[in-house]
Amino acid sequence: xxxxxxxxPFCGAMDAALLxxxxxxxxxxxxxxxxxxxxxxxxxxxxxxxRTMKCDEERTVIDDSRQVDQPMHIIIGNMFKxxxxxxxxxxxxxxxxxxxxxDTIHTGVYPILSRSxxxxxxxxxxxxxxxxxxxxxxxxxxxxxGYEDLDELQKEPQPLxxxxxxxxxxxxxxxxxxxxxxxxxxxxxxxxxxxxxxNRLFKLGRYEEASSKYQEAIIxxxxxxxxxxxxxxxxxxxxxxxNTLTLNYCQCLLKKEEYYEVLEHTSDILRHHPGIxxxxxxxxxxxxxxxxxxxxxxxxxxxxxxxxxxxxxxxxELRLLENRMAEKxxxxxxRCRNMLSQGATQPPAEPPAQPPTAPPAELSTGPPAEPPAEPPTAPPAELSTGPPAxxxxxxxxSPGHSLQH
Numbered sequence: 001x002x003x004x005x006x007x008x009p010f011c012g013a014m015d016a017a018l019l020x021x022x023x024x025x026x027x028x029x030x031x032x033x034x035x036x037x038x039x040x041x042x043x044x045x046x047x048x049x050x051r052t053m054k055c056d057e058e059r060t061v062i063d064d065s066r067q068v069d070q071p072m073h074i075i076i077g078n079m080f081k082x083x084x085x086x087x088x089x090x091x092x093x094x095x096x097x098x099x100x101x102x103d104t105i106h107t108g109v110y111p112i113l114s115r116s117x118x119x120x121x122x123x124x125x126x127x128x129x130x131x132x133x134x135x136x137x138x139x140x141x142x143x144x145x146g147y148e149d150l151d152e153l154q155k156e157p158q159p160l161x162x163x164x165x166x167x168x169x170x171x172x173x174x175x176x177x178x179x180x181x182x183x184x185x186x187x188x189x190x191x192x193x194x195x196x197x198x199n200r201l202f203k204l205g206r207y208e209e210a211s212s213k214y215q216e217a218i219i220x221x222x223x224x225x226x227x228x229x230x231x232x233x234x235x236x237x238x239x240x241x242x243n244t245l246t247l248n249y250c251q252c253l254l255k256k257e258e259y260y261e262v263l264e265h266t267s268d269i270l271r272h273h274p275g276i277x278x279x280x281x282x283x284x285x286x287x288x289x290x291x292x293x294x295x296x297x298x299x300x301x302x303x304x305x306x307x308x309x310x311x312x313x314x315x316x317e318l319r320l321l322e323n324r325m326a327e328k329x330x331x332x333x334x335r336c337r338n339m340l341s342q343g344a345t346q347p348p349a350e351p352p353a354q355p356p357t358a359p360p361a362e363l364s365t366g367p368p369a370e371p372p373a374e375p376p377t378a379p380p381a382e383l384s385t386g387p388p389a390x391x392x393x394x395x396x397x398s399p400g401h402s403l404q405h
Contacts, residue, residue, distance in 0.1 A: 188220075191221060266280075
């Protein structure tokens with residue numbers, strides 16, 4: 001059954017409404033559900049369609065999930081932005097369709113939720129559907145939400161009607177939870193697992209998959225870090241873990257030849273933490289790949305200053321850099337030679353036609369003129385005959401279980 005069929009009664013005449021023992025909420029069942037009331041334990045995923053209407057005679061529709069063909073879902077116990085929805089949903093059976101009248105005390109934040117839903121429908125970040133209550137104060141500070149009807153609702157809060165169709169309830173063990181759905185404790189537990197999995201995939205040469213694992217772990221830690229005071233002990237502990245994972249992520253990017261992104265991430269780390277040896281080493285390799293010779297040498301020199309025991313690895317990188325620069329110079333020399341050769345062999349342009357004048361003088365009967373000589377070119381320079389350099393040295397990836405360099 002669809003959300004609403006036929007004409008629903010005006011919200012002011014809900015005599016048959018059920019009370020949920022919650023102030024400011026009334027429920028009318030439009031279509032009965034099936035089975036027993038589901039077990040809505042913490043972590044359960046609830047999937048449903050909804051329609052939001054004003055409490056006016058026209059029952060003006062504000063939002064309808066079926067219009068975007070995208071069911072809504074929330075996680076029980078995750079402090080969803082519109083907390084009353086959890087109360088409404090946990091009163092329903094699967095396939096039930098019910099109408100809820102909610103007073104202003106429950107609907108004040110709905111304009112902000114609605115803005116997120118509309119942004120998602122326009123193809124923007126789908127996690128906007130799941131913005132939690134933290135940070136709402138900042139959003140209230142804006143003078144507009146970008147939608148005239150929502151600005152009106154925010155300026156003058158009013159009762160709203162929610163027609164909800166409950167589609168499915170999944171126990172926490174029945175679905176793969178995304179990291180943003182995890183509790184703080186669960187996020188801390190999953191980070192070393194993701195870290196170790198990223199290291200395993202890197203060693204197998206599966207760099208795209210490894211980088212995804214590192215990214216997921218970084219997101220968990222960044223989320224936890226927002227709850228700490230900057231530069232205090234716990235914040236710094238999380239920052240160290242983030243930097244370790246970011247540098248592992250950068251090693252994946254080097255393998256995928258995404259050198260400029262490596263330069264961006266490593267430079268950001270070094271701006272805040274100028275003593276991290278691995279950041280200089282990884283950045284030096286990225287500079288070398290894009291022929292930034294001076295910058296690569298400066299970073300390798302910094303590695304030696306901070307960690308003299310890495311002298312062998314630094315010397316190896318310097319030999320690779322020298323060979324790479326020599327190859328580039330040879331390529332440039334050959335390109336210039338080819339350009340000069342092409343220019344010298346081009347036939348001269350025909351002179352413009354001249355108007356007839358006096359009869360032409362008798363042509364000379366002497367020997368024909370020699371063709372123009374080609375400009376002399378130097379033989380190609382010999383490349384260095386020193387011992388060939390091997391593949392670049394890899395710094396060991398930080399082990400997942402300790403999250404240390």
